[in-house]
Amino acid sequence: MTAAPLAPLARKAHRTVEPLHTACYFAREMGDVYAAAGAKGTMRAYFGVRSAPMGIVPLEVVVSTFYNFAPHLVAQAIPSVWESTTPEALLAARYEGVDAAYRRILGDDVVASADMAEAAELAREATTVLSVLGRPLFAGHASLPWPEPPHLQLFHAQTLLREYRGDGHIAALTLAGLDAIGALVTHVASDVGVSEEMIRATRGWTDEEWNAGVARTVERGLVKDGALTAAGKELRDRIEQQTDDAAVAPYEHLGVARVERLRELTRPWSKAVTEDLFGAAR
Numbered sequence: 001m002t003a004a005p006l007a008p009l010a011r012k013a014h015r016t017v018e019p020l021h022t023a024c025y026f027a028r029e030m031g032d033v034y035a036a037a038g039a040k041g042t043m044r045a046y047f048g049v050r051s052a053p054m055g056i057v058p059l060e061v062v063v064s065t066f067y068n069f070a071p072h073l074v075a076q077a078i079p080s081v082w083e084s085t086t087p088e089a090l091l092a093a094r095y096e097g098v099d100a101a102y103r104r105i106l107g108d109d110v111v112a113s114a115d116m117a118e119a120a121e122l123a124r125e126a127t128t129v130l131s132v133l134g135r136p137l138f139a140g141h142a143s144l145p146w147p148e149p150p151h152l153q154l155f156h157a158q159t160l161l162r163e164y165r166g167d168g169h170i171a172a173l174t175l176a177g178l179d180a181i182g183a184l185v186t187h188v189a190s191d192v193g194v195s196e197e198m199i200r201a202t203r204g205w206t207d208e209e210w211n212a213g214v215a216r217t218v219e220r221g222l223v224k225d226g227a228l229t230a231a232g233k234e235l236r237d238r239i240e241q242q243t244d245d246a247a248v249a250p251y252e253h254l255g256v257a258r259v260e261r262l263r264e265l266t267r268p269w270s271k272a273v274t275e276d277l278f279g280a281a282r
Contacts, residue, residue, distance in 0.1 A: 006243035009259055010251045014165055016263040018124070019270040019277070021158045024049070024094050026277040027101035037093035038085030047077040049094050052087035053140035063136050065137045067170045068180040073204025095147055105276045106269055111151045120150035121263040122258055123157035126250035130160065135167035153184050154266075163251060168246030172239045181205060181213025182222075189217075189228045 024030060025046060032044035047069075051062045062078045103111055110116060124146070132139035141163050147156055151209045173183045184203060188196045200210060217223040222232035251259045 006251050006259075007241065007248050008257070009256065010248045011240075011244050013259050013263055014161070014247065016270055017158050017266045018162060019025070020266060021162050021275045021276065022157060023096050023101045023105075023273050024155070024159075027097065027105075027273075029100040029104070030094075030097040033093040033097040033100075034090065037089040039075075039081055039086075039090055039093075043073065043088075044077040044081045045090075045250050047074055048081040048085065048087075049090040049220055050137075051078065051140075052090045053144055054136070055087055055140075056082050061136075065167075066235075067173070068184050068203055070180075070204035070206075070209065090250065091144065095152055095155075099149070099152060101273075102151050102155075105149075110269065111149075113187075117150040119262060120153040120157065120260040122254065122265075123154050123161070124253050125258075126262075127157050127164075128255040129161045129249050130164050134171070135164055137245050138163040138167050161247075164250075165243065165247040169243040171246065172242040175242070176235055176239050178235075179213065181210060182217050182220075185214050185217045186222055186228065187235055188230055189223045189226060190234065191227070 001049065022057070031042070031045070034040075034049065039045040039048045047062060051057065051065070052064075055077065059071075059075055059078050063069070063074050066074060127142075130138065130142070132142055139158060141156075141160050144156070147153055178186065180203075184199050184205075188194055190198055199219060205213070214223070217232070221229055222235060223229065254262070
């Protein structure tokens with residue numbers, strides 16, 4: 001397999017701008033706005049707002065597109081969350097919360113700056129070449145109208161780029177023959193800074209389910225004593241390369257100079273958001 005020329009830059013751009021999307025889950029403003037819109041509880045808000053662009057769809061559709069969450073965890077939120085709110089209300093709440101979070105963390109001057117407008121224009125331009133084919137979660141988000149303020153356009157553009165990349169990553173995991181727990185176990189074993197405790201606390205798998213998944217990766221020769229084997233590393237490297245290749249189109253469209261400009265503009269904002277959300281820069 002030959003990597004796309006800009007694939008490494010696609011990964012760097014994703015890492016640079018991604019915190020600006022992550023704010024919609026972890027900023028302290030978000031819980032209150034989601035609850036006010038009718039989605040009380042972290043996971044109900046998460047599954048509700050992230051699936052909202054697809055409309056009210058069956059549980060199985062959300063389980064499919066979210067991939068590595070335990071189905072019984074998703075079932076605690078979907079479809080019951082729609083008894084107390086609507087997709088439109090949750091999406092409006094997301095913009096309200098992100099607006100408040102950006103203004104608190106970055107300041108009104110940055111939000112209204114020419115740099116913000118430039119970054120929004122670049123990110124939005126990157127999304128113009130994306131196809132919805134084979135990308136269900138991205139397709140839902142792509143159906144939404146663009147918000148007006150530049151800082152929310154930047155947020156929406158990064159959300160599109162993120163979900164586009166995520167759909168491609170799921171395709172790579174599926175082609176590699178990794179089920180949901182296998183994907184998580186090999187990711188943790190890759191030693192990329194994600195702990196097993198955090199993954200298990202947020203994905204909802206029972207001890208029995210998790211241990212069975214670990215046993216499958218060991219039997220397959222991908223993991224041994226909690227670390228990737230040579231075969232496991234080769235597989236994970238291939239998955240990450242395929243993910244980068246599948247996500248490269250928007251960055252090829254912008255070209256190196258404009259991608260680097262987008263990273264230059266957003267890097268300090270992403271650092272500020274990361275520090276606010278998690279206490280230290282990534």
